[in-house]
Amino acid sequence: MVQKIAIIGGGIVGSTAAYYLSQGEYANFEVSMFDEGIGQATKAAAGIISPWLSKRRNKKWFRLASDGAELVAKIAQETKMNDDAYANNGTIITRKNKESLDELYKIALEREKNNPQMGSVQYISKDEIKNLIPIIKNSPYDGLFVPGGSRIDGNLYCQHLLNIAMKRNLSIYKGKVKLINDNQILYKGKIFTFDKIILATGAWSKEILANLKINLNLRPQKGQLIELRIANNEFINKMPVMMPESEYDFIPVGREKLIIGATHDNDQGFDLKHEKSVDIALVKTANNLINNVKANDIILSKVGTRAYTDDFSPFLGMIPGHPSLFIGTGLGSSGLTTGPIVSKLIVDLIKNKKIDLNQYQKPISTYIN
Ligand SMILES: Cc1cc2nc3c(=O)[nH]c(=O)nc-3n(C[C@H](O)[C@H](O)[C@H](O)COP(=O)(O)OP(=O)(O)OC[C@H]3O[C@@H](n4cnc5c(N)ncnc54)[C@H](O)[C@@H]3O)c2cc1C
Structure with missing residues (x-):
């Protein structure tokens, strides 16, 4: 029936x-x-799929997230998704000091064993980061490159x-x-x-x-991010996502778009108002890595509501x-x-x-x- x-x-x-x-x-x-x-x-989401180096200790969540990342890739492949919807360009995670980068690398080596989707994580220098993401002026720090990392347009x-x-x-x-x-x-x-x-x-x-x-x-949590138009660069669709320590994430998408975000506001309930001050803070972050980004370069400011349990x-x-x-x-x-x-x-x-x-x-x- x-x-x-x-x-x-x-x-x-x-x-x-x-x-x-x-x-x-x-x-x-x-x-x-x-x-x-x-x-x-x-x-409204930024689109980063790269759970493997998370410091969360919750093993059940990690299992769900790593199996989830594998499934996202499988669905993209079996349904022949185009690279505007899904792109596996890797993720770069930078750290300000060498010790915390080494600590992260140790976690990576441990997790690589049971999570083939993650790929083999490598150290990546500031210069190599600049080569992979030419739109940035310079990466202030070295990082790790996670080949399995990807981004999707939700x-x-x-x-x-x-x-x-x-x-x-x-x-x-x-x-x-x-x-x-x-x-x-x-x-x-x-x-x-x-x-x-x-x-x-x-x-x-x-x-x-x-x-x-x-x-x-x-409970609800408000999140806001911006999409910036940047000078046309035909390789932007191939650039990895960058997750700098204690900064907002950088997600290059499409031909001339860069997403910067996102915020996490726990005290604004289901409010969907665009905060101008947040846009300005996000543009400021963008300027740490890219020359001369202005508020005028914002194509879109997105707000969405996440759901959290205790x-x-x-x-x-x-x-x-x-x-x-x-x-x-x-x-x-x-x-x-x-x-x-x-x-x-x-x-x-x-x-x-x-x-x-x-x-x-x-x-x-x-x-x-
Ligand atoms: C700014 C931001 C950035 C994020 N970045 C990332 C990221 O980089 N990587 C990542 O993995 N995750 C990210 N997330 C988290 C991720 O987007 C969410 O966890 C996920 O999309 C939740 O999906 P969902 O289907 O549960 O809910 P939603 O996508 O919120 O969908 C729920 C839908 O249900 C509808 N609905 C609810 N009640 C009713 C009703 N009574 N009748 C009809 N329709 C109803 C709503 O209108 C909505 O369309 C981000 C989230 C935000 C807000």
Whole structure:
């Protein structure tokens, strides 16, 4: 029998879930996606996929993020994504002093063993950094080059996957929905019934579940970044991402675009206002590495809302006591990296595949009451 599935939310979690539901025996599923899109983190994100040298001690998160980074690359390859949506150009991480760079290199050597996607990490000198990213005047510090690092454009990535799914079993509806009960949602004044509902509602997951008296341990965090136009350079699409210590990240994209960001504001709730002062601070950072960047060079200033749990870990699965409700949220600042695997695991659960969620997260009840 065909199962009717609703996906609420069209960010990276919702879009990747739609993609996986359109693969394999897709005729078993009739999928409807509802997405409001305002404040969506995926569209606002910087796009860095490079979790391997994170100093976070949370092993379950690391497993999720490193398997996630591998999956992002696999999806890009199997769906023939173009390099505007996904590019594996490596990441450069610089450190002010040699000791902390050596310490990071030690971590890299240890992690390389079990994470082939990361590639073989190498020391990289200031001059070599300048060769790889000619748009910068000079790197003030040496760094490490992580060959597996990549960048994605969240919006293009999702659109690409949705286009594939729409050719098979997906319909998309724009606008906000309310959850009425475990199987019904309210959309534009009408009630729709589904066998299963996937909540891919990011930072708004707490709000949508409040109607069912389900409380999530989840809070919003505002993030802002800028896109700068820089002098046309035909190689910019091939440049690695640069993550300088205690500065904002540099993400070269497309033919003449450079993303600088992003901020992390914990006390502004769901506010989506563009802060001029933030734009100015980001331009100032850009000037540390590139000559003569001006506020006029800003093409776009983006704001989005991330979702955080108290222990900064994403969580996913069936909501206990609600067998038709599935959720994946709390992805924080690395959700482009973990989002695709979160969705794949949710779809595996819906397809009754055996999976071990323990390796990736604490029991889901930790985040729900
Ligand atoms: C500025 C910024 C920079 C970032 N940079 C990076 C990065 O470099 N690398 C990285 O890995 N991660 C990054 N992230 C984090 C990443 O973007 C997020 O963790 C991830 O995109 C979250 O995806 P999601 O699908 O869970 O939520 P979202 O992308 O926020 O999508 C949720 C969607 O659900 C919709 N929705 C919610 N409620 C309803 C409802 N009731 N009805 C209909 N629709 C609804 C929303 O409108 C939204 O479109 C960044 C985030 C920000 C904000």
